[in-house]
């Protein structure tokens with residue numbers, strides 16, 4: 001196995017004495033601009049796995065994914081990866097697949113990507129893996145939807161009603177839940193450098209997009225400096241920056 005690229009294998013020595021390397025499979029990341037796919041690109045960059053990016057643009061009006069993604073996976077969402085015969089959807093499932101398949105050779109600092117079952121780190125990691133998509137992202141997507149509804153085309157006399165209704169749903173339901181979530185993460189980050197403890201773990205890749213979205217769409221954001229510091233820590237990583245260079249910036253609305 002090539003120490004720099006875990007999906008590249010040596011076939012022995014060529015007549016010249018140099019090693020011959022063959023790549024068994026090239027992973028393809030089906031990458032929708034500004035999407036959860038950034039989680040996957042970041043992990044692949046940290047692991048040093050070779051991959052290619054198949055790019056998809058959002059519809060400029062609806063911001064939805066193009067129909068072409070449904071040809072890759074029936075749900076038509078991003079991220080999806082293909083790796084040889086495998087097609088894997090759902091960002092959490094993709095991260096687990098990649099760590100299982102390519103994480104064993106991860107260098108020093110990444111040795112804790114997946115901690116041993118039964119340990120406190122494993123329990124923490126599992127919690128944040130589920131919390132990111134099972135709870136937190138729901139509120140953040142709802143926020144986006146209820147901010148966007150009044151900006152959509154509608155008869156002029158309906159717009160004030162839509163605006164009022166959406167403002168009320170945000171004030172009474174969505175915003176308080178987002179503040180609770182942000183306060184919860186802020187407290188947690190007071191005693192943890194990364195979400196599962198002192199080491200970067202798989203949970204950080206899953207939480208990364210949610211933290212970006214929470215800071216962009218959240219309320220009373222200035223109350224949560226540790227969350228902002230966490231985002232800066234994550235963005236400072238060279239692998240994160242390489243992922244952004246290749247996949248494009250994560251621009252949250």
Ligand SMILES: N[C@@H](CCC(=O)N[C@@H](CS)C(=O)NCC(=O)O)C(=O)O
Pocket residue numbers: 032034035036037063064065066076077078079089090091092133
């Ligand atoms: N829970 C899924 C969510 C996938 C998802 O909704 N992805 C968004 C991008 S962040 C998407 O494809 N949006 C375009 C659309 O819904 O058409 C995951 O974590 O992968």
